[in-house]
Amino acid sequence: MDRKLVKQKSEYRWIVERAGAMKVDGVIFASESLIAGMDNKVVEQVRNVAALPGIVGASYAMPDAHWGYGFCIGGVAAFDPDAGGIISAGGVGFDIACGVRTLHTGLKLRDLEGRHELLADLLFRKTPAGVGSTGRIKLRPAQLDEVLANGAPWAVEHGYGLPDDLRFIESGGRMPGANPAKVSDLAKQRQAEEMGTLGSGNHYLEVQQVVEIYDAEAAAAFGIEPDDIKISIHCGSRGLGHQVGTDYLKSMASCARQMGIELPERELACAPLSSDVGQSYLGAMRSGINCALANRQILTHLVREVFDEFQRSAAIRLLFDVSHNTCQEETHTIDKKPRRLFVHRKGATRAWGPGHPGLPAEYARVGQPVLIGGTMGTASYILVGTAESEHMGLSSSCHGAGRNMSRTAATKQWNGKDIARQLAGRGILIRTRSIRGVAEEAPQAYKDVSEVVEVSHNQGLARKVAKLVPLICIKG
Amino acid sequence: MWEHFAHQADIGIRGVGSTMDEAFAEAGVALMAVIGSPDKVRPTKQCVLACQADDPEQLFVDWINALIFEVAANHWFFSRFAVTIRDGKLSATGFGEPIDPERHETAVEPKAATYLMLEVRQRPDGNWIAQCVVDV
Numbered sequence: 305m306d307r308k309l310v311k312q313k314s315e316y317r318w319i320v321e322r323a324g325a326m327k328v329d330g331v332i333f334a335s336e337s338l339i340a341g342m343d344n345k346v347v348e349q350v351r352n353v354a355a356l357p358g359i360v361g362a363s364y365a366m367p368d369a370h371w372g373y374g375f376c377i378g379g380v381a382a383f384d385p386d387a388g389g390i391i392s393a394g395g396v397g398f399d400i401a402c403g404v405r406t407l408h409t410g411l412k413l414r415d416l417e418g419r420h421e422l423l424a425d426l427l428f429r430k431t432p433a434g435v436g437s438t439g440r441i442k443l444r445p446a447q448l449d450e451v452l453a454n455g456a457p458w459a460v461e462h463g464y465g466l467p468d469d470l471r472f473i474e475s476g477g478r479m480p481g482a483n484p485a486k487v488s489d490l491a492k493q494r495q496a497e498e499m500g501t502l503g504s505g506n507h508y509l510e511v512q513q514v515v516e517i518y519d520a521e522a523a524a525a526f527g528i529e530p531d532d533i534k535i536s537i538h539c540g541s542r543g544l545g546h547q548v549g550t551d552y553l554k555s556m557a558s559c560a561r562q563m564g565i566e567l568p569e570r571e572l573a574c575a576p577l578s579s580d581v582g583q584s585y586l587g588a589m590r591s592g593i594n595c596a597l598a599n600r601q602i603l604t605h606l607v608r609e610v611f612d613e614f615q616r617s618a619a620i621r622l623l624f625d626v627s628h629n630t631c632q633e634e635t636h637t638i639d640k641k642p643r644r645l646f647v648h649r650k651g652a653t654r655a656w657g658p659g660h661p662g663l664p665a666e667y668a669r670v671g672q673p674v675l676i677g678g679t680m681g682t683a684s685y686i687l688v689g690t691a692e693s694e695h696m697g698l699s700s701s702c703h704g705a706g707r708n709m710s711r712t713a714a715t716k717q718w719n720g721k722d723i724a725r726q727l728a729g730r731g732i733l734i735r736t737r738s739i740r741g742v743a744e745e746a747p748q749a750y751k752d753v754s755e756v757v758e759v760s761h762n763q764g765l766a767r768k769v770a771k772l773v774p775l776i777c778i779k780g
Numbered sequence: 781m782w783e784h785f786a787h788q789a790d791i792g793i794r795g796v797g798s799t800m801d802e803a804f805a806e807a808g809v810a811l812m813a814v815i816g817s818p819d820k821v822r823p824t825k826q827c828v829l830a831c832q833a834d835d836p837e838q839l840f841v842d843w844i845n846a847l848i849f850e851v852a853a854n855h856w857f858f859s860r861f862a863v864t865i866r867d868g869k870l871s872a873t874g875f876g877e878p879i880d881p882e883r884h885e886t887a888v889e890p891k892a893a894t895y896l897m898l899e900v901r902q903r904p905d906g907n908w909i910a911q912c913v914v915d916v
Contacts, residue, residue, distance in 0.1 A: 343788070370788055373894045373915070377789065398891040398915050435815055435886035436855055436879040494853045504888045505916050543852045546891040546915075550845050553895075554838070570895035710786035711888075711916070740887040 305339055309347040316763040317696075320347055320363075325355035325566070332365040333697065335759050341708070341751070345371040346378075352568045353381050357576065358389025360638055360645055364697045366652045367759040368706040368751070373397070374571030377651035380700045382636065384645055385577035390565070391585055392574035393556050395648035396631050398549035400592030402507075402540030403627035404675035405473075405600045406686065407607060410619035411533040413513050416775070419614070420733055423511060424776040426610045428735035431509055431603065432501040433780045435738070439500035441602065448492050451499065452484040452544075455594030456625075459601035464500075465608075469601065471664045472622035474654070477597050479632075483587025487544065488551050491588075494543030495595065500602035504738070504780035506704075506745060507539040508677075509603065511776035512684060518768040522670040522688040526623055528770045535620070536684060536772070537603050538677045539780070540629065541596035548592045552585045577646060586631075593630060600625060623686075624673035628653045628703035636698055647698055655689035655701040655766040674766040676757055677704045680734060680777040681727055681747030685757045687766035701766035705753035714749040715740060723747075727777075736779035745779060782810035785897075787913045792897055793844070794911035800900065803908040804840060804870070805861040808847055812858050814914060815851060816879075816886035821859035823875035832869045836900040840910050843870055844893035848914075852889065855879045891915040 310318040310332060318339060320330030330350035334342065346369050353375055354363035360382045369378030374394030383389030416423060432439050443451065451458045456477025459465055470477040502509060514532040517523045528534075541548075556573035559581040567573060575582035604620070611618040631648045638645075647654075656663060656672040663672055674687035682705070693699045709717075720742035724734040727747075736742055761768045785792035791814050795807025812818040831846050833839040843863075850856040858876035879886070896913040903909060 372789070373896055373913075434881055435889045436851075436881050490849060490853075494849060496853070498852075504886075546852075547849070550892045553892075554841075570898070707789045710788055711791050712784050712786045737881050738885075738887050740885060744887060 305342045305344055305347065309344060310339065316759050320350050326351055327359050328354050328362045330354050331362045331697065332369065333759060333763050333765060334367050335755065338367055338755060338759060342369060343371045346376045349374065349376040349379065352572055353379060356390055356572065356574060357565060358383040358387045360384050360643065361698065364700065366700065366702040368651070368702040368704060368756045370706045372650065374569050375648065375650045377706060378702065379650045380648065380652045380697055382645040382647045382698055383577065384643060389577050389646060390574040391577050391582050391631055391646055392572060392648060393549055393552040393585060394571040394573055395650055396589055397629040397650050398546045399540040399629055400545035400548060400589055401596030401627040402629045403596065403625065404677050405537045405604065405625035406623040406675050407535040407604060408527055408619065408621045408623055409533045409535060409611065411615065413531045413533060415615065416533060420775060423614055424733040424735050426614055427509060427776065427778050430606045430610050431778050433737065433778055434504050437501050438497040439602070441499045442497055443499060445492055448495060449484040451598045452487060452591035452594050453482050454478055455597040456601040459598045464602045464605035469604065469622050473597060473625040474627060477601065479590045479593040481587065482590035482594050484591050486584040486587040487548055487591050491544045491547035491551065494547045498542040499599060500606065501542060502539050502603065502780040503542060504741060507780040508680065509778040510536045510774045512536055512772035513775055514770050515773050516771040518770065519688065522769045525667055525670040526673055526686065526769065528686065534623065534772055535607055536675065536677065537600055539599065541592040542599055544595045545592040548588045552588065555581055556585065589631060593627065596627060624675060626653055626675050636694065649700055651703050652700045653703045655693050655699050657689045657691035657693060657699065674701050676702060676753065678753040679705055679747040679750045680745065680774055680779065681732060682753055684772045685768060686770045686772070687757065687760060688769050689766055690764050692764045693766060696763065697765060702756050702760045705750040705756060707749055708751045709749040711744040714746050715743045718743045718746045732774050733776045734779060741779055782806040784810060784813065790913050790915050792911060792913045794909060796907055796909050798907060800836065800908045800910065801863045801865050803910040804843055804865065805863040807844065807910045808858065808861040811844055811847055811890065811914065814888065814890055814916065816857065816884040818859045820884050821857055821876050823859045824877050827856055827874040827876065829872040829874055830870060834868060837898050839868060839870055840900050841893045841895065841898065841912060844912065844914065848890050848892060850874070851879065857884050888916045
């Protein structure tokens with residue numbers, strides 16, 4: 305990045321000063337080296353978001369920020385509906401409520417001894433993953449509307465999970481205010497066979513080993529000990545969410561034009577929260593969130609079925625489930641006054657600090673688990689939200705590593721079979737239906753997740769609790 | 781002719797042809813090559829597609845999204861397309877078969893066509909290009 309575009313205010317905080325149409329400053333959280341590696345387009349997108357109507361506070365970019373569509377990936381921005389604030393489909397992204405869910409297994413590394421291959425094969429057989437895969441649940445339109453209105457509780461009511469699971473999902477697993485009538489028939493058709501599927505690309509189901517604890521108190525509250533075996537699932541709202549994004553990007557572009565909102569990029573398409581289009585998107589986007597939460601709940605059920613067969617003494621329980629592509633209605637204190645805002649997080653994780661009333665009782669004293677996915681060859685991290693993050697970046701943190709190499713370059717450089725063989729040599733088993741997908745997702749094609757996490761930790765956006773490394777990766 | 785172009789997180793598709801129709805058709809094949817290997821398809825079946833928009837760029841996004849929908853919802857996979865565009869209306873035939881992940885060497889499912897690096901234009905050499913980045 306051209307350093308003249310930003311002003312360093314502290315070691316990890318850089319300002320994009322308000323200029324031109326910007327209504328607020330931009331704030332980028334990054335180290336010197338992360339800033340050096342960021343595209344100038346990140347600054348351009350931070351500026352463009354800062355110019356949108358009704359923005360409050362600042363236009364933020366998290367340490368893993370990179371060039372996205374309209375908003376940068378890693379972008380966070382809040383809008384006040386009472387001040388002409390907007391909602392943007394581009395600010396949420398196509399994979400609505402893509403997120404990470406981490407599960408306890410009650411097992412230790414020694415419990416898997418000599419049986420890694422067996423567990424990998426069982427999980428691979430049970431988890432629908434990759435292009436064209438379908439789930440075992442086929443839903444009629446009326447049933448799908450129930451899923452969209454009720455989210456994970458729908459899955460639990462239909463036998464996919466336990467009532468206690470819901471306490472460890474954002475919003476109790478159900479985003480209120482969903483309006484399935486605002487989801488197109490095309491979106492519903494796309495989802496008819498996709499409930500309980502992982503998807504493809506960077507989506508995965510991993511068996512992980514806890515290798516390091518950084519914060520003993522938070523780790524104890526979350527139930528994390530060294531050598532624990534955890535399972536992490538990274539996926540989203542599948543075809544339904546993608547189609548909702550597609551549909552509303554188009555209608556919002558036309559709405560913005562009619563409302564006289566100038567869009568430097570079409571992907572910034574937005575509509576006032578008070579408008580019909582804005583309200584329709586809100587209802588559809590919340591339906592997409594519920595779709596994602598139900599999807600991860602069904603995948604959890606499949607994991608439980610695997611462990612019933614693999615080791616009956618295992619106890620699969622939720623550690624937490626957090627979405628990193630959303631727009632949520634939240635109350636934040638701005639200039640010492642509480643304000644009701646619509647916070648867009650696109651490739652950013654909500655990170656509530658200790659004492660937040662929305663946390664499950666077990667975590668209230670320490671804060672919210674922040675689940676950061678890595679690559680199949682590196683590490684994932686569990687962080688915890690902080691009190692000070694509220695004032696720094698609307699209680700937000702990074703979400704993952706982010707790519708540093710295109711898919712085309714990755715497939716030219718690596719062969720999927722070689723990558724899988726190398727990882728197997730390091731004790732990481734890959735199961736996939738797409739060997740080309742493994743090359744595209746090669747760990748070397750991603751940035752160093754550790755540095756992104758270090759910056760979040762050192763800046764206080766969220767604090768490190770534990771590091772987990774992959775043992776088995778089911779790739780979509 | 782079609783090609784892919786690099787994008788940090790996702791992938792760009794570009795179709796080139798002597799007419800806009802041909803550029804759209806080739807970009808459709810470029811999309812299939814993101815998903816898997818279109819040269820492995822036995823084009824035994826035909827699928828009729830149609831869309832319309834106010835400008836060529838939006839029409840291109842709608843066309844690519846229509847193909848993404850057919851792959852996702854109806855499990856199609858195509859090897860080639862015949863496209864006709866008249867007065868903002870596109871009608872097309874896709875030649876393909878039901879998707880077979882193993883035989884078609886699938887890699888990744890696209891989520892949507894984006895407006896990023898979106899262009900539909902005639903180049904100085906007379907050829908048309910139609911391109912955009914696809915979110916995967």
